[in-house]
Structure formats: structure tokens, C-alpha cells
Amino acid sequence: MSFTETDHGSEGHGAHGHGAAVPGAENPGGEHETAFKRDQKERLMLWLLIGGDGLFLVLELFTWFYLRALNTSGLWNGAKCSKANPCTDGLGNPINGPIQKADPKHAIIIAACTVIAAGFVWIAESAARRDAGKRAVSTAAGVGFLFLLVALGWQIYQFQVLPFTTIDGAYASTYEFFMGSTLAHLILLGFIMLGLWIRASKGRYAGATWYRVRLIRFFAVWIAVSTVILVAVGALFY
Amino acid sequence: MTTAVAPPLLEDTQLGPKAGGFYRYQNIWTGLGFGIFLGFVAWLVSHATVQGSNWGTDMVVTCTMVAWVVGFNIGMGTFNAPIHWILGHDQTHEDELYAAGVGQGSSRYLKFCTDHKVVGTQYLVLVMVLFGVGGTLAMMIRTQLITPHSSFLDPQTYNAIVTIHGMVMIIATIIMVSGPFANFIMPIMIGAKDMAFPRLNAMSFWVVVSAVPCLLATFFLGGVNAGWTTYAPLSVQAPAAMDAFAMTIITFVVSVTVAGVNTIVTVVTMRAKGMTMGRLPIFTWGTVVGGALGLYAMPAFLAVMTMMITDRATGTSFFVPEVGGSQWLYENIFWIMGHPEVYVILLPPVAAVLEIASTFARKPVFGYKVAIAGFVAIAALSIMVWAHHMFTTGWAPNLAAPFMLTTELISIPTGIIFLCTIGTLWKGSIWTRLPMWFVYLFVWNFIIGGVTGIYLSDVPADQFFHGDMFVTAHFHYTLLGGAMIGATAAVCYWFPKVSGRMLNERVGKVAFWMIAIGIQVTYFGQFWEGFQGMARRIAYYNPHYETANQMSTAGAYLLMAGWLVFLYMMINGWRHGKIAPANPWHAKTLEWKVPTPVPLENFLVDPVVTSDPYTYGEGVPDGQEVPESAPAPEPELVPAGSAPGDQIDAGGAS
Structure with a gap:
């Protein structure tokens, strides 16, 4: 392999701060890469992670439809009493009875709040892209974060109000x-959106660094x- | 020729007293301390709150293990940067340099260090430790089997040892090349200054370190006696050790996923100018395809172990048929991960073998593009073969024939890569140094492992062999005889660049012959056991199998002795070996063009690549001797900063 050497050949390779700061980088003190290079790296990383997470999602759905199709001993949704919580017919067989379906209202509220939160991240991105000022970006990020907190709180609340427990089939x-x-x-996503809000409040996403908000938007939309x-799936395929 | 003034080395930078922030106070001891503290607190709290419930013990063990992993990584500094980011702070230039290990000497090897060469070296040491643990367990297994009714181990302990031997070796082999060499060597190979995400790189290492105590803790929690596959319902019924086992896997998955993403992003976005995808060294392709395949396989491992832990600790019923679950669900998801994982292990060492063969045969990689296509084809096919592990379970008999076909198809790209290795060596002027000895051994073992695999892909043959020692011999030929020997060749090849010193080849050849003979005796013995019908994972056996077992155990002792000699050679070489020149093998790839020891950020001046990686013998008129086609004398030691081939006038611009 032949090669020559140049002191300006591959800008943006710096990993530990070698060389001068590059205009457009979010962090002028630490890493010295062009905005383009950072965006390219981080976007690819994110897409790969989303790909992996997507496979995890597919496996969750596979589990749902596989067990639903098998319906082993009629216990897909009919295990009001289970071996773990015995309630038998005297011969050791569980007495089956359809368990109540989870109220889709809660799940829909959670999903709606998450979608709205992602929407506000999108608004924050567009504000950063237009260079609309740190107040516009941080307001959108803050409102988005609040919606996410609602989703998070409601998800915890849903665990309390389910008409079944883990042992019911x-x-x-x-x-x-x-x-x-x-x-x-x-x-x-909550940690990331909290960071977005705090950093936006400090004016970190002004001008050339809007692409970092786009990165968060990709993730928020995926979630x-x-x-x-x-x-x-939970609501339609009981 | 470009001329430039070489800038001063980054490691000579004087850092201020506050550089690094919290990193200054964090190292493996704070990690251990904080991990143990948080684990203890979690144990106290969970013990007080959930111990009385139906699944109390499992919940307590799970909480303790999660707290240990999180605490260890807090103590190490893994989360420093994300927390800084959330709080709106940024690391300064000096912080970055401190995190990269500047000014810390050898103590940086015990810290959260972002320099890819330090991470690579840390991985190398971890892999050796894991092989030490796994090898010791293997010797205990073989010692038990030396007589039909040995009292060395009781059956429960024996099964626990078999399980942990399997999982330790799986973890070690997954990271044995992608850890040390994809970290240390690969970025230099492509002309990058580091991995794309240095902090994620360090994180991937320390996260896997935190998984190891979880795995070893299983011995103190009743042992996992379900085999490394931990099939349900055995795993659902196993003692609390199973929770620690599952946490090990979940933690390991995080590490492998992060490392795989980092590898891919590095190769795609960090290549030097002129380093097109068609000019990538073949080893780089192997690590990228292996990393991508890991990214596909690991979510399945995560999903199945998460469901396993919830079955045990919260009473869900994914794998419990009495409550609506199915153990076939476990087997399907497990093997959706399990078979690709074999190629996650195999592809990087195979690529390293091709790299080494090219260097020592003084020829380009034969069928470079075909070999790359072979890697990709293997990766694609490997996700369509999982059910061949379930031929005898009764799951979907109608699918047996299609899965037999896809499994047999995968032998085609595997065979092509094998032919590429042979073609690279064919008619080459081979310089047989220590790495090449292991390449030869790889070729021999891999053909045996591969051919016996075809038998197992065949449904009727598998009905006979499934669950017996033939299978054990097959996958040991493939993973130990093939992958691990390929990794050993890689160690011998890149050791001079990693350590700055040469190995003692005379000792290395002693180790080589002991290992080579040991493998054949051990695993031919196991083939023999398998043909006789001896089942796997049994502590006592019929005296009918005694001779074959004694043969296998004798081979195992020889094999272990060979590895110990190899280990001695490495340690001795690291401490007392001859100082290595920058390019002892006269290789063409970029890692050999940088000085040894390699400076921080690798290249004093950014390289621009102008030709393919394997241009051996080019530029010589017909009829003249090709200078690099014959064994070359070792060059003189080259001072740091002026490696051979540097087209640079360090004295000043002209």
C-alpha cells in the first residue's frame, strides 16, 4: 500500500483534540471535527442503533404473535389462575377464565404524548435550523420534555391499573x-431530551449546530x- | 512527495492540574469499590422489600447484579461524559487528552482510557484472562472424564462447570479478535486517528469487564447446570445463579452492540483520503461484517435473556407451557442469535488469516472481492439457518428440509473463503515465520471442522449425532481449531506492533507443536466418542467409552500445556523480547508504516493512500528479482517518528 503524508489531508479525524478548533463544531474546547464529519458519524451510529432496536421490536412482536397463535392450553389470555398463583379444579388443572383486556385508553395516551414530544423536538430542530434564537429552541425542547414526562408517568401509572398481573398467562x-x-x-429518551432542553437553554444549538437537534429528533421519532x-398491536390483537 | 514538518507528539503535552476532572480520581479500584457498595445497598434494599414474595431470591439477585454493573461503571467514569452532556457542560481539550491517557504512564491501562490502542491492549489482557478461566474449567471437565465414574466432581458441579466453560469461551471468542485487534490495529490500517467514538470504545470494554464477575458469581449462587444454551425449562427451574448468568449476557450484549456500531462507523467515516472501500485491507472487511452481524444477532440474545429473567423474577410465562408459554419460543429466539454468533466469532480471525497469508506469501489476497462477497454471503445466510439446531426437537418438521438446504448452502461461501486462503498461499514465496505456522494449522483444522459441520446439517445424520460428542468435537474444531488458532496467528503477527517487542519463535514453535498435536488428539478422541454414541454433558459414562475419553483427556493436557508455553512466550516477549522494528514482516498495510510504539492519534501527519493494500512485487520489470517476494532480512530498529516508507522530510519544509 503506497501512501503520502500531508498535514491537512483528512480533516475531522481528530479524536483527542489534535489541531485547531474547527468552526461549526458544537464543542470548541474538546473535539475538533467539522460539523459535517460529526454529523455523518453520529447519524450513522444512530441509524445502526435504531436498526438494532428495530430488530428487538420485531422480536417483541414475534413473541406476541407466536404465543397468541400457539395459545398453549388455551392460556394465551385465559389464565386468571395460574400455576404460580394456584387456583385449581382439585386435580391440579388451572381453572381458566378469560382475563380482562388491558384498557387501550392508557396506552393511547402514552403513545400520543410520545408523538407530541417527538413533534416538539422537530419544532426545536426547525427553530435551530432557522437560527431562531436559543429561547425558541429551548421552549420547544422544554415543552417536548414535559410531554415526555407525562408519557413516562402515565406508563408507570398503567402498571398500577392493569386488570392482570405478570402471572396471568x-x-x-x-x-x-x-x-x-x-x-x-x-x-x-427522557435523559436525552433533558439534555437537549438544558443545552438549548445555554445556547448550544445556535446556527451551524442545528444538526445535533436533528439527531435527537431522529431518535425521538423512532421511539x-x-x-x-x-x-x-396490544390494542388490536387481544 | 509531500513534505511537512512533523508536529510534536501529543503525549508530550503538559496538562494542567485540573485536566480530566473526575477522571483524575477514577480507576478500576473506584470502580470495584463503587460497584460493590451499590450492589450491597441494592441487596440490602431488595432483600428487605421483596425477599418474601414468590420470586424474591431471583429479584434480589437481579437487583444486586444490575446495581453492581451500574455502580462499577459509575466508579470507572463510564457515565461522566453523558452526565456532563446532559448538564450542558463540555469536556475541554485538556480533558480529552487526559481521557486519552496523556501523562499517566501504565496506570492508564487501569482507567477509562479513550485511546484505541490502550483499549485494544486492555481487551487482549481480558481475553487471555477469560481463556485462562475457560481453559481451567475445560481441564476440570476432562479430568472428570478420565475414568467412567470419577469422583473428582459431582454431577451438579460438573454440569455447572460445563455451562460456565461454554459461556466464558463464547464471550472470549467473540471478543478475541474484534476486541484487541479491531481496536488496536484496524483504525491505523484505515488511516484513522482513533475509533469514531473513543468514549464508547472505552465504555464497551469496561462494560464487558463488569459482566465477568456476574458470570463467575454463578458458582456461588448454586451454579447454572443447564448447559450454555440454558434451554427452558431447565433455565427457568435453575437456582438463582441463572439470574446472574442472564445479567452477564445482557451486559455483554450492550458491550458488543456498542463495539459493533463503533467499528462500522469508524470504517465507513474515518478512512484516510484515498482509502476507498476497494482498498480496505481484508481484515477490516472481516471486522466490519462480523460487527454488522453482531448487531443483528445481539438483540435476539437481549430479548431472550430479558424474557428469561422476567420469567424467573416476576413470574411471566414466556417459556412456561403450563401457563401459556412455549419453550420453542426460547429455542427459536436463542438460535436466531446463536448461529450468526458463530460467524461473529469466525469472520474476524478468518480475515486475519487472509491478511497474514498475503503478507507471508508476498502475494495479494487471492480473490479479494470474492472473499468479501463470501463474508457478506455468510452473514446473510447465517440468519436463515437457525432451526438446524432444532431438528430433533419436533418443532415444525416441515421446515427441516428448507433449513437443511440453507445450512448446506452456507458451506459454499465458507468454501470459497477457504479457497481464497489456499489461493493466496499457492505458488507464493512463503516466508514461514511463527504466524504462518498457525495459518497452516488453521487451514488443517478448519477443513475438518467445516466438513463435519456438513454432516450435522443433514437431517438424517443429525438425528444420530445430535447431542453427542461428535457435535462437541465439530464445534471445537471450528471455534478452537479454526477461529482461536486464527486469532493466535493474529496475536503472533501483530504482537510486535502492540508490544513493541518480538516473540521468541523457538519457544513459539514448541508451543505450536504441542497445541497442534493436542487439538488433534483431543478432538479426534471426541469424534470417536461421538461415533460410539456417547452423549454430551454427562459426568459418568459407560466404560465402553473409556479409551476414547482417555485419549481426549491426554490430548487436552497436552493442549493446555501448549497454551501455557504460548502464554510464557507472550509474557516473556512483552518483558524481555527483542525490540521490534516498525515493520518486521515487510508488510504493506498502514499499521506497519507508523512508528513503534505508536504515538497518540497514530499518524504524525495524515496519510493519503495511493494504491491497493497488497502491491507485493509491483513496479519491478519482467525478469528481475522481486525484492519483496523472498524472506527479507529484518530491518534495523527505526526511531519513533520515522518509520520505513514515510515520505516525509521531518527536518523541515522544502
Whole structure:
């Protein structure tokens, strides 16, 4: 392999702050890469992570439809009494009775709040892109964060009001798995949106760094989409 | 020729007393301390609140393990940067340099260090430790099997050891090349100054470190006696150790996912000018395809272990048929991960073997593009073969034939890559140094592992062999004889660049012959056991199998002794070996063009690539001797900053 060397050949390779600061970078003190290079790297990373998360979502749906189709011993949604919580006919067989379907109202509220939160991140991005000032960006980010907190709180509340518990058969197990997965995603998105709000308030997303808000928007939209899918499956395929 | 003034080395930068912030006070000891503290607090709280419930013990173990992992990583500094980011602070230039290990000497190897070479070295040491643990467990297994009714281990302990041996080795082999060499070597190979995300890189290492104590804790929590596949319902019924086992996997998945993403992004976005995808060294392709495949496989591992833990700790019924679940669900999701994972292990070492073969045969990689297509084809096919592990379970018999077909199809790209290796060596002027010995051994073992795999893909043959020692011998030939020997070749090849010193090849050849013979004796013994019908995972056996078992155990002792000699060679080489020149093998790829030891950010001046990676013998008129086609004398030691091939006038601009 032949090569020559140049002191300006591959700008943006700096990983530890070698060289002068590059205009347009969000962080003038630490990393010294062009905005384009950072955006390229971070976008690709995000798409790959979303791809992996998408596969996890597919496996959640696979689990739901697989167990629903098998309906082992009629216990997909008919395990009011289970082996873990014995309530038998005297011969050791569980007395089956359809468990009540989870009220879709709660899930729809959670999904709606998540979608609205993602929408406000989109508004924040557009404000940053227009260079509308830190107040516009931080307001949109802050409102989005509040909606996300509502979604998060409601998700926790939904665990309290479910008409079944984890032990009540395959439907109950999978439904709560969906809820747990949504909760974990909302917590992660919550940290990111809190960061967005705080950083926007400090004017970190003015002008050339709007692309970093776009990155958060990609993730927020993905979380909103995956939440809607889980809610739809949970509501429509009892 | 471009001329430029070489800038001063970054590691010579004088950092202020506050550089690094919290990182200054964090190292492995704070990690251990904080992890143990948080784990203890979680144990106290969960013990007080949920111990009395139906699944109390499982919940307590799970909470304790989660707290340990989080606490260890808080103590190490893994979360410093994300917390700073959320709070709106940024790391300064000096903080970045401190995190990269500037001014910390060897203590940076015990810290959260973002320099990819430090992370690569940390991985290398971790892999050796894991192989030490896994190898010791293997010797305990073989010692138990030396006689039909040995009292060395009781059956429960034996099964627990078999399980943990399997999982330790799986973890170690997944990271044995992608950890050390995709971190240390690959960025330099493509002309990058570091990985795309140095902090994520360090995170991937320390997260996997925090998983290891979880796995070893299983021995103190009743042991996991369900085999490494931990099939339901055995795993649902297992002691609390199973919770620690599942937490190990979940933690490991986080690490592998982050590392895989980092590898792909690095190669796609951090290549030097002129380093087109068609000019990437073949090793880089192997790590990228392996990383991408890991990204596909790991979510399945995460999903199945999460469901397993909730079945055990919260009473869900994913895998419990009595309450509406199905153990086939477990097997399907597990093997959707499980078979691609074999190729996550295999592809990077195979790519390293091709790289080494090219260097020592002084020829370009034979069928470079075909080999890349082979990697991609293997990755694509490997996600369509999982049910061949379930031929005998009764799941979907109508699908047996299609899965047999896809499994047999995968032998085609595998065979093509094998032919590329042979073609690279064919008629080459081979310089047989220590790495090449292991390449030869790889070729021998891999053909045996591959051919016996075709038998197992065949439904009727699998009905006979499934669950017996033939399968054990097959996958050990593939993963130990193939992948691990390929990784060993990689260690020998890149050791001079990593350590700055040469290995003692005389000792290395002693190790080589012990390992080579040990493998054949051990696993031919197991093939023999399998043909006789001996089942896997049994502590006592019929005396009919005794001779084959004694043969296998004798081979295992020889094999272990060989690895110990190899380990001695490495440690001795690291401490007392001859100082390595920058390019001892006269190789063409970029990692050999930088000085040894490699400076921070690798290149004093950014390289611009102007040709393919394997231009051996080019530019020589017909009829003349090709200077690099024959064994070349070792060059003199080259001072740091002026490696051979540098087209740079460091004395000043002209």
C-alpha cells in the first residue's frame, strides 16, 4: 500500500483534540471535527442503533404473535389462575377464565404524548435550523420534555391499573413486556431530551449546530413510531 | 512527495492540574469499590422489600447484579461524559487528552482510557484472562472424564462447570479478535486517528469487564447446570445463579452492540483520503461484517435473556407451557442469535488469516472481492439457518428440509473463503515465520471442522449425532481449531506492533507443536466418542467409552500445556523480547508504516493512500528479482517518528 503524508489531508479525524478548533463544531474546547464529519458519524451510529432496536421490536412482536397463535392450553389470555398463583379444579388443572383486556385508553395516551414530544423536538430542530434564537429552541425542547414526562408517568401509572398481573398467562406476560420495553425507551429518551432542553437553554444549538437537534429528533421519532406500533398491536390483537 | 514538518507528539503535552476532572480520581479500584457498595445497598434494599414474595431470591439477585454493573461503571467514569452532556457542560481539550491517557504512564491501562490502542491492549489482557478461566474449567471437565465414574466432581458441579466453560469461551471468542485487534490495529490500517467514538470504545470494554464477575458469581449462587444454551425449562427451574448468568449476557450484549456500531462507523467515516472501500485491507472487511452481524444477532440474545429473567423474577410465562408459554419460543429466539454468533466469532480471525497469508506469501489476497462477497454471503445466510439446531426437537418438521438446504448452502461461501486462503498461499514465496505456522494449522483444522459441520446439517445424520460428542468435537474444531488458532496467528503477527517487542519463535514453535498435536488428539478422541454414541454433558459414562475419553483427556493436557508455553512466550516477549522494528514482516498495510510504539492519534501527519493494500512485487520489470517476494532480512530498529516508507522530510519544509 503506497501512501503520502500531508498535514491537512483528512480533516475531522481528530479524536483527542489534535489541531485547531474547527468552526461549526458544537464543542470548541474538546473535539475538533467539522460539523459535517460529526454529523455523518453520529447519524450513522444512530441509524445502526435504531436498526438494532428495530430488530428487538420485531422480536417483541414475534413473541406476541407466536404465543397468541400457539395459545398453549388455551392460556394465551385465559389464565386468571395460574400455576404460580394456584387456583385449581382439585386435580391440579388451572381453572381458566378469560382475563380482562388491558384498557387501550392508557396506552393511547402514552403513545400520543410520545408523538407530541417527538413533534416538539422537530419544532426545536426547525427553530435551530432557522437560527431562531436559543429561547425558541429551548421552549420547544422544554415543552417536548414535559410531554415526555407525562408519557413516562402515565406508563408507570398503567402498571398500577392493569386488570392482570405478570402471572396471568401469555397475553399478560407479553403485554407487560411491551410496557416495560416502552418504559425503558422513554427513560432513555427522557435523559436525552433533558439534555437537549438544558443545552438549548445555554445556547448550544445556535446556527451551524442545528444538526445535533436533528439527531435527537431522529431518535425521538423512532421511539414514537415504536411506541405506536406496540400500542396498536396490544390494542388490536387481544 | 509531500513534505511537512512533523508536529510534536501529543503525549508530550503538559496538562494542567485540573485536566480530566473526575477522571483524575477514577480507576478500576473506584470502580470495584463503587460497584460493590451499590450492589450491597441494592441487596440490602431488595432483600428487605421483596425477599418474601414468590420470586424474591431471583429479584434480589437481579437487583444486586444490575446495581453492581451500574455502580462499577459509575466508579470507572463510564457515565461522566453523558452526565456532563446532559448538564450542558463540555469536556475541554485538556480533558480529552487526559481521557486519552496523556501523562499517566501504565496506570492508564487501569482507567477509562479513550485511546484505541490502550483499549485494544486492555481487551487482549481480558481475553487471555477469560481463556485462562475457560481453559481451567475445560481441564476440570476432562479430568472428570478420565475414568467412567470419577469422583473428582459431582454431577451438579460438573454440569455447572460445563455451562460456565461454554459461556466464558463464547464471550472470549467473540471478543478475541474484534476486541484487541479491531481496536488496536484496524483504525491505523484505515488511516484513522482513533475509533469514531473513543468514549464508547472505552465504555464497551469496561462494560464487558463488569459482566465477568456476574458470570463467575454463578458458582456461588448454586451454579447454572443447564448447559450454555440454558434451554427452558431447565433455565427457568435453575437456582438463582441463572439470574446472574442472564445479567452477564445482557451486559455483554450492550458491550458488543456498542463495539459493533463503533467499528462500522469508524470504517465507513474515518478512512484516510484515498482509502476507498476497494482498498480496505481484508481484515477490516472481516471486522466490519462480523460487527454488522453482531448487531443483528445481539438483540435476539437481549430479548431472550430479558424474557428469561422476567420469567424467573416476576413470574411471566414466556417459556412456561403450563401457563401459556412455549419453550420453542426460547429455542427459536436463542438460535436466531446463536448461529450468526458463530460467524461473529469466525469472520474476524478468518480475515486475519487472509491478511497474514498475503503478507507471508508476498502475494495479494487471492480473490479479494470474492472473499468479501463470501463474508457478506455468510452473514446473510447465517440468519436463515437457525432451526438446524432444532431438528430433533419436533418443532415444525416441515421446515427441516428448507433449513437443511440453507445450512448446506452456507458451506459454499465458507468454501470459497477457504479457497481464497489456499489461493493466496499457492505458488507464493512463503516466508514461514511463527504466524504462518498457525495459518497452516488453521487451514488443517478448519477443513475438518467445516466438513463435519456438513454432516450435522443433514437431517438424517443429525438425528444420530445430535447431542453427542461428535457435535462437541465439530464445534471445537471450528471455534478452537479454526477461529482461536486464527486469532493466535493474529496475536503472533501483530504482537510486535502492540508490544513493541518480538516473540521468541523457538519457544513459539514448541508451543505450536504441542497445541497442534493436542487439538488433534483431543478432538479426534471426541469424534470417536461421538461415533460410539456417547452423549454430551454427562459426568459418568459407560466404560465402553473409556479409551476414547482417555485419549481426549491426554490430548487436552497436552493442549493446555501448549497454551501455557504460548502464554510464557507472550509474557516473556512483552518483558524481555527483542525490540521490534516498525515493520518486521515487510508488510504493506498502514499499521506497519507508523512508528513503534505508536504515538497518540497514530499518524504524525495524515496519510493519503495511493494504491491497493497488497502491491507485493509491483513496479519491478519482467525478469528481475522481486525484492519483496523472498524472506527479507529484518530491518534495523527505526526511531519513533520515522518509520520505513514515510515520505516525509521531518527536518523541515522544502
